[in-house]
Amino acid sequence: MPLTQLLILALIQGVTEFLPVSSSGHLILLPSLTGMQDQGQVIDVAVHVGTLFAVILYFRRDVAMAASGALRLLTGRRDTAGAELAFLLLMATIPVILAGLALKLTGLDDALRSVAVIGWAMLGFGLVLWWADTRSPTVRTDTDWNLRDAIIMGLWQAVALIPGTSRSGITITAARRLGYTRQDAAKLAMLMSIPTIIASGTLLGLEVATTADAAAARDGAIAAAFAFVAALGALALMMRLLRSVSFTPYVIYRIILGAVLLWIAYS
Numbered sequence: 001m002p003l004t005q006l007l008i009l010a011l012i013q014g015v016t017e018f019l020p021v022s023s024s025g026h027l028i029l030l031p032s033l034t035g036m037q038d039q040g041q042v043i044d045v046a047v048h049v050g051t052l053f054a055v056i057l058y059f060r061r062d063v064a065m066a067a068s069g070a071l072r073l074l075t076g077r078r079d080t081a082g083a084e085l086a087f088l089l090l091m092a093t094i095p096v097i098l099a100g101l102a103l104k105l106t107g108l109d110d111a112l113r114s115v116a117v118i119g120w121a122m123l124g125f126g127l128v129l130w131w132a133d134t135r136s137p138t139v140r141t142d143t144d145w146n147l148r149d150a151i152i153m154g155l156w157q158a159v160a161l162i163p164g165t166s167r168s169g170i171t172i173t174a175a176r177r178l179g180y181t182r183q184d185a186a187k188l189a190m191l192m193s194i195p196t197i198i199a200s201g202t203l204l205g206l207e208v209a210t211t212a213d214a215a216a217a218r219d220g221a222i223a224a225a226f227a228f229v230a231a232l233g234a235l236a237l238m239m240r241l242l243r244s245v246s247f248t249p250y251v252i253y254r255i256i257l258g259a260v261l262l263w264i265a266y267s
Contacts, residue, residue: 001043001219003222006043006219006222006223006226007226008030009027009030009043009047009223010047010050010222010223010224010225010226010227010230011226011227011230012026012027012030013026013027013047013048013050013051013227013230013231014047014050014051014054014226014227014228014229014230014231014232014233014234015230015231015233015234016234017048017051017168017193017227017231017234018051018054018055018168018190018193018231018234018235018238019166019168019169019234019238019250020129020166020168020169020172020173020247020250020254021122021166021169021250021253021254021257022118022121022122022160022163022164022165022166022167022169022254023051023166023167024163024164024167025118025121025122025163025164025165025166027044027047028113028118028163029115029118029261042216042217042219042220043219043220043223045201045220046219046220046221046223046224046227047223047224047227048197048200048201048227049201049224049227050223050224050225050226050227050228050231051197051227051228051231052193052194052197052198052201053224053228054227054228054229054231054232054235055190055191055193055194055197055231055235056194057232058190058232058235058236058239059187059190059191062085062187062191063191063194065081065082065085066082066085066086066089066191067082067086068080068082069081069082069083069084069085069086069087070082070083070086072086073086073087073090085145085191087147088145088146088147088150089150089191089192089194089195090195091147091150091151091154092150092151092153092154092157092192092195093154093157093192093195093196093199094154095151095154095155095157095158096154096157096158096160096161096196096199097199098158099158099161100158100161100199100200103161109161112161112162112163113163114265115261115264115265116261116262116265116266117162117163117164118163118164118261119164119257119258119259119260119261119262119264119265120164120258120262121162121163121164121165121258122164122254122255122257122258122261123254123255123258123259123262124258125159125164125165125166125169125170125173125254126169126250126251126253126254126255126258127251127255128173129169129170129172129173129176129247129250129251129254130247130248130251132173132174132176132177133173133176133182133246133247133248133251134246134248136176136177136178136179137179138176138179138180138181138182139179139181140178140179140180140181140184141180141181141184142180142184142187142188144180145188149175149178152174152178153171153174153175153178153188153189153192154192156170156171156173156174157170157171157174157192157196164258166254167189167193167196168186168189168190168193169250169254171188171189171192172185172186172189172247175188175189176247182242182246182247183239183242183243186238186239186242187239190235
């Protein structure tokens with residue numbers, strides 16, 4: 001695959017994975033709207049691995065705490081903050097895994113990959129994010145996260161399997177509706193992305209493990225590296241901006257892009 005296309009794909013995935021604008025929707029649209037060849041599952045796995053390492057590095061303290069807590073969970077103990085965080089992340093991930101398997105087994109995942117679906121999801125869930133962000137209190141922090149909230153956010157996250165919804169966007173929407181501050185809503189959404197990306201990446205990785213060749217592995221490594229840098233920069237910028245800026249700029253972008261896509265789909 002040409003280096004330019006690898007760079008474009010990695011930048012799109014890296015920049016949009018953690019912004020509430022739908023990375024999967026953008027990746028599906030790229031070949032549809034530009035005529036570029038479909039990147040294939042090898043590159044999809046690679047760019048997701050790159051963004052995974054970016055969020056792990058950015059939230060390394062929380063990740064280390066959850067990792068050590070996961071070891072305690074294996075022994076049946078949930079008596080530390082790390083073990084509680086690991087447990088809540090596990091509970092929040094179960095709905096999206098079950099929903100993802102259901103879509104895969106029924107074949108509906110391919111049926112949803114259309115410009116019209118992405119356009120409606122981009123527009124509709126963008127407005128839902130605006131509603132939740134502007135109408136919800138900002139009184140709770142990440143230390144208030146509990147089992148009820150984790151399950152609610154997990155159910156909302158499962159909706160992100162509809163291309164164009166945005167996994168980070170829908171979980172941030174849920175967190176804001178539950179009263180979490182913008183920064184902590186984003187933080188919880190990012191932490192929830194780690195087991196979700198691991199699960200989806202493992203599933204895709206198993207599918208392509210027997211078909212990837214040396215050239216595909218090389219392209220994947222390049223794409224992963226570019227995606228890592230782009231994701232780390234985008235994540236750091238968003239978390240800094242949320243100290244003083246709402247999610248409205250992202251909503252405006254979603255509305256404009258959604259309207260354009262619907263015009264393309266129905267014209």
